[in-house]
Amino acid sequence: MANIDRKIKRNKKKQKDTQEILVESSDCCDALLMDRFKAFLTDTFMVMMPLMYFVSYVVIGSLAQFATNKLLGWSYILVPHIIITIAFWYYKGQTPGLKAYELSLVDATTGDRPSIFSLVNRYLFTTFSLIFILPLFVPYLNKKRKTLQDIVSNTCIKNTPNEN
Numbered sequence: 001m002a003n004i005d006r007k008i009k010r011n012k013k014k015q016k017d018t019q020e021i022l023v024e025s026s027d028c029c030d031a032l033l034m035d036r037f038k039a040f041l042t043d044t045f046m047v048m049m050p051l052m053y054f055v056s057y058v059v060i061g062s063l064a065q066f067a068t069n070k071l072l073g074w075s076y077i078l079v080p081h082i083i084i085t086i087a088f089w090y091y092k093g094q095t096p097g098l099k100a101y102e103l104s105l106v107d108a109t110t111g112d113r114p115s116i117f118s119l120v121n122r123y124l125f126t127t128f129s130l131i132f133i134l135p136l137f138v139p140y141l142n143k144k145r146k147t148l149q150d151i152v153s154n155t156c157i158k159n160t161p162n163e164n
Helices: 001-024 035-060 063-068 070-090 098-102 116-131 134-141 149-153
Strands: 103-107 154-158
Touching: 001 134, 035 063, 035 070, 035 098, 035 103, 063 070, 070 149, 070 154, 103 134, 116 149, 116 154, 134 149
Parallel strands: none
Antiparallel strands: 103 154
16 A cells, blocks of 8 residues: 555656646746847848838938937837837737747746737837846846846747747
């Protein structure tokens, strides 16, 4: 009888250990920082550059007029950029750059789609990090390599293998 109890306890311990490993692997950021940076650059050129061109030459008229109305021009660029980026994150979990590098944005605790509030926080803190350069070094100060925007918005960039 004692032998059967030991076997049952061992099996329960093994199941518990495998469940803990699954939970630990599901909540970690497994995307490489370099891939995340490349995805960011890809998004900059695929989303931001067309917006800049359209606003500079179609909406405002020329680069000279854009230079005189920088605040208005940048507001015409950033507002659509915020909407487009958050829409991609919310509906697809990926921007074009994240899709190109087979990455996706998920909620760090559940692994599901993040809330709109989390996505807005993520966008704002990404902008904050780009302006004040020092927060860009946060991933090198923690084990999970999470950026400031990941920590504050409780999101995570994960690898999503191609489903062919």
